[in-house]
Amino acid sequence: MAQTSTQVVCPNCGGTMQFDPTAGKLKCIFCDSLFTQEEAEAFFNQQNEEEEIKESGSDWGDLAENMRAYSCNTCGAEIICDQNTAATKCPYCDNTTVIEAQFSGAIKPDFVIPFAFTKEQAMEKYKSYYEKRKLIPKDFLTGSKVEEIQGVYVPFWLYDGSVNIDAEFEAADKTETQTEIIRKIYKADRRGTVSFENVPADASKRMPDDIMDSVEPFTFADLKPFSMTYMPGFLAERFDVEGDDDLQRAEKRVVNSAKQKTKETVKHNEVTEKRGDYKVNYTKKKYAMLPIWYLTTSWEGKQWNFAMNGQTGKFTGDLPIDNTKLGLITGGSAIAVAVVMYLIMKALLVPIIAALIVGLIVCFSLRGSMKPVHNATQANEYMEKNVHLVLSNDTYLRTERKQKQQNNSSSGG
Numbered sequence: 001m002a003q004t005s006t007q008v009v010c011p012n013c014g015g016t017m018q019f020d021p022t023a024g025k026l027k028c029i030f031c032d033s034l035f036t037q038e039e040a041e042a043f044f045n046q047q048n049e050e051e052e053i054k055e056s057g058s059d060w061g062d063l064a065e066n067m068r069a070y071s072c073n074t075c076g077a078e079i080i081c082d083q084n085t086a087a088t089k090c091p092y093c094d095n096t097t098v099i100e101a102q103f104s105g106a107i108k109p110d111f112v113i114p115f116a117f118t119k120e121q122a123m124e125k126y127k128s129y130y131e132k133r134k135l136i137p138k139d140f141l142t143g144s145k146v147e148e149i150q151g152v153y154v155p156f157w158l159y160d161g162s163v164n165i166d167a168e169f170e171a172a173d174k175t176e177t178q179t180e181i182i183r184k185i186y187k188a189d190r191r192g193t194v195s196f197e198n199v200p201a202d203a204s205k206r207m208p209d210d211i212m213d214s215v216e217p218f219t220f221a222d223l224k225p226f227s228m229t230y231m232p233g234f235l236a237e238r239f240d241v242e243g244d245d246d247l248q249r250a251e252k253r254v255v256n257s258a259k260q261k262t263k264e265t266v267k268h269n270e271v272t273e274k275r276g277d278y279k280v281n282y283t284k285k286k287y288a289m290l291p292i293w294y295l296t297t298s299w300e301g302k303q304w305n306f307a308m309n310g311q312t313g314k315f316t317g318d319l320p321i322d323n324t325k326l327g328l329i330t331g332g333s334a335i336a337v338a339v340v341m342y343l344i345m346k347a348l349l350v351p352i353i354a355a356l357i358v359g360l361i362v363c364f365s366l367r368g369s370m371k372p373v374h375n376a377t378q379a380n381e382y383m384e385k386n387v388h389l390v391l392s393n394d395t396y397l398r399t400e401r402k403q404k405q406q407n408n409s410s411s412g413g
Helices: 037-055 061-066 119-131 138-143 209-214 243-263 323-345 349-370
Strands: 016-020 025-028 067-072 078-082 098-101 150-176 180-202 235-237 270-299 302-309 388-403
Touching: 025 037, 119 270, 119 302, 150 243, 180 209, 180 243, 180 270, 209 302, 243 270, 323 349
Parallel strands: 150 235
Antiparallel strands: 016 025, 067 078, 067 098, 078 235, 150 180, 150 270, 180 388, 270 302
């Protein structure tokens, strides 16, 4: 973590520290942690040493003699494996022309999560995954090459740090009487921090980000120091996205979660953010290999990607849709609703409208079930549950009253 003459960041939360004359120490203005000059300097020296080691390309040392590197001449993937694992097919583009390359310049990972599922178990997961989807075209199943699913250790950057929060909300408590609606308006100020740990971002240009987001979460309690003993039988890819280049992906997620968690501290009926300053401070960056069972197959000129979290067994991947099946199911649902409602109401207009609405709901729901892959927007699984508030102040502003419209037809006859 860089240190300048004007700003020193807190080792605990990444917030700004200032010298406290009373305590004679550096004090964080967000979490109130105190550090001596020696403690702060030791922390930054350690961080700088770790960064220098990474930037200098800490290699595999003597382990490199037992490693092999392969290069795909179609997509450019650089794959690493032990000398007894044959890499004959690229896991990213399904290309069979994978040539041996020189093993050099690879940075050794800090951590690894070992595979917890075998290839046979991954194949069964894939079969059960698509068998539940009734809209899948029959031709896709006959052409699918499930036996070619591969275990790949995908490079990830893991980020630790915190979000410094300074936000203002407009809040209201709403009550109703027989004659009016009453809203008491408040200004809610919030200031504090929320920490995060091991927010993941894959470091491979070829691995689709939304696929990797969709197989989360990982359980980082199983994170282990990297060892070659976890490698035999699996492939691994060299990272080609630098840690600083992945920061934006992690930052969007932690900021969205920080906003949500901060808003939840405002205990009123209606809450609207009026101003928000969410500053992300990183205290540590780690390089890890995470286990993914990956399958790439081609169908009707398009590449279809499927992935399974090798730790948790969560499977994901968009599937093609048989539009004929979709039309039959959607139309059948709409007609059934229309017939039932017509028999009840003996009229046409309302049943037709209801049938259209049901048809649209069924159609979008079925399409959504076939397209589960998405980019992550939150990082709740990797963040503290609650925000540490140093300022929580709700100021009453005013009361708004609105008369209810009276039903004049209810007067006596």
